[in-house]
Amino acid sequence: MAEDRKSTNITWHEAEITRADRERLNGHKSCVIWFTGLSGSGKSTLAHAVENALFEAGCRTYVLDGDNIRHGLNRNLGFSPEDREENIRRIGEVANLFAQAGVIALTAFISPYRADRDKARALAGDAFFEIYVKCDLDICEQRDPKGLYKKARAGEIKEFTGISAPYDPPLHPELTVDTGVETLEESTQNVLAVLRTGGIIP
Amino acid sequence: MAEDRKSTNITWHEAEITRADRERLNGHKSCVIWFTGLSGSGKSTLAHAVENALFEAGCRTYVLDGDNIRHGLNRNLGFSPEDREENIRRIGEVANLFAQAGVIALTAFISPYRADRDKARALAGDAFFEIYVKCDLDICEQRDPKGLYKKARAGEIKEFTGISAPYDPPLHPELTVDTGVETLEESTQNVLAVLRTGGIIP
Numbered sequence: 001m002a003e004d005r006k007s008t009n010i011t012w013h014e015a016e017i018t019r020a021d022r023e024r025l026n027g028h029k030s031c032v033i034w035f036t037g038l039s040g041s042g043k044s045t046l047a048h049a050v051e052n053a054l055f056e057a058g059c060r061t062y063v064l065d066g067d068n069i070r071h072g073l074n075r076n077l078g079f080s081p082e083d084r085e086e087n088i089r090r091i092g093e094v095a096n097l098f099a100q101a102g103v104i105a106l107t108a109f110i111s112p113y114r115a116d117r118d119k120a121r122a123l124a125g126d127a128f129f130e131i132y133v134k135c136d137l138d139i140c141e142q143r144d145p146k147g148l149y150k151k152a153r154a155g156e157i158k159e160f161t162g163i164s165a166p167y168d169p170p171l172h173p174e175l176t177v178d179t180g181v182e183t184l185e186e187s188t189q190n191v192l193a194v195l196r197t198g199g200i201i202p
Numbered sequence: 203m204a205e206d207r208k209s210t211n212i213t214w215h216e217a218e219i220t221r222a223d224r225e226r227l228n229g230h231k232s233c234v235i236w237f238t239g240l241s242g243s244g245k246s247t248l249a250h251a252v253e254n255a256l257f258e259a260g261c262r263t264y265v266l267d268g269d270n271i272r273h274g275l276n277r278n279l280g281f282s283p284e285d286r287e288e289n290i291r292r293i294g295e296v297a298n299l300f301a302q303a304g305v306i307a308l309t310a311f312i313s314p315y316r317a318d319r320d321k322a323r324a325l326a327g328d329a330f331f332e333i334y335v336k337c338d339l340d341i342c343e344q345r346d347p348k349g350l351y352k353k354a355r356a357g358e359i360k361e362f363t364g365i366s367a368p369y370d371p372p373l374h375p376e377l378t379v380d381t382g383v384e385t386l387e388e389s390t391q392n393v394l395a396v397l398r399t400g401g402i403i404p
Contacts, residue, residue, distance in 0.1 A: 016253075016254075017254060017257050017263070022262075025257070026262075051218075052218075060227075061219070061303075063218075068299060072299070090275060090292075093275040096274070097264070100270065101262075101264035101305060103303060123274075
């Protein structure tokens with residue numbers, strides 16, 4: 001019992017664990033990797049491919065995308081301009097919490113408005129990598145993985161990005177990948193190269 | 203180049219990284235540790251003390267508390283009943299995302315309503331540990347670390363939990379700690395013991 005108390009005292013820290021402490025434990029820096037692009041451009045596929053490669057290298061990562069956000073944290077948001085802005089605001093805040101926790105957070109949302117993405121960037125500071133997942137609209141529309149373009153063309157979905165709602169392409173992204181030209185593996189390697197150059201991973 | 207491609211192919215996974223994969227990498231299970239109790243009961247202090255002990259043991263952890271939530275994700279919420287509910291709903295969702303990411307998420311909020319806490323529990327499933335940070339109101343009021351009780355007694359804060367707003371104590375918490383009686387170290391060890399029994403840490 002006395003032994004227990006003694007060993008507990010030794011490991012006792014008054015100070016709170018810092019982001020730098022967590023990064024040291026993980027063996028890599030943390031950041032936000034923000035994938036933006038049209039529906040069907042391959043944001044989520046690329047984010048998960050990058051996560052797979054990082055995980056294989058022993059990094060702590062997490063992908064925020066429609067699958068885990070739309071029916072959870074943001075299930076009380078619709079598609080009005082205010083709700084779209086709030087959608088991206090919350091995602092930026094949560095991604096930044098993950099980065100504070102030492103995790104490489106990857107976000108995969110259309111995030112069509114430059115102003116909203118810039119706010120997410122401002123939150124994350126230097127540790128923000130905007131990846132423009134560029135892809136010609138006609139290729140996205142051919143892929144149409146969720147049948148959304150078809151519905152948008154039929155007028156069943158109003159204000160669909162690229163068809164009836166604007167997309168502001170990034171002006172100074174850390175990387176542009178063209179998924180209509182590059183293979184998934186090439187795009188993945190290009191993202192990893194940016195993270196290496198940025199000092200996030202060794 | 204061919205060499206690169208080959209080695210990349212070897213590490214290529216089609217499947218997404220699962221929570222179990224992340225737990226294996228981390229060497230511990232993930233969960234939500236939900237601290238609830240009156241203002242001044244010591245929730246945040248205890249959460250950080252538990253985090254310190256877990257971090258020393260090499261665990262991946264993150265504390266969600268007023269410091270990183272109130273001025274960030276939940277800065278657009280006030281203190282109406284609807285906003286209080288939404289406050290806890292978002293915290294429950296984010297804590298669950300951290301748990302999905304393999305992290306031990308610790309939350310330190312008054313969270314006075316049983317119904318709201320039960321929703322957070324339902325999200326996290328088995329991996330939810332409700333810690334009732336019990337402390338006599340008069341001790342909390344003596345501590346009054348932020349001067350809030352004084353303001354509440356003076357009528358400057360309306361609907362203050364314990365004074366002019368209700369607190370529903372947990373009916374079946376995984377653990378009750380009484381910070382008016384136990385030392386911080388004792389309470390910390392009691393939480394760690396619950397995590398060991400629950401199979402979260404070795």
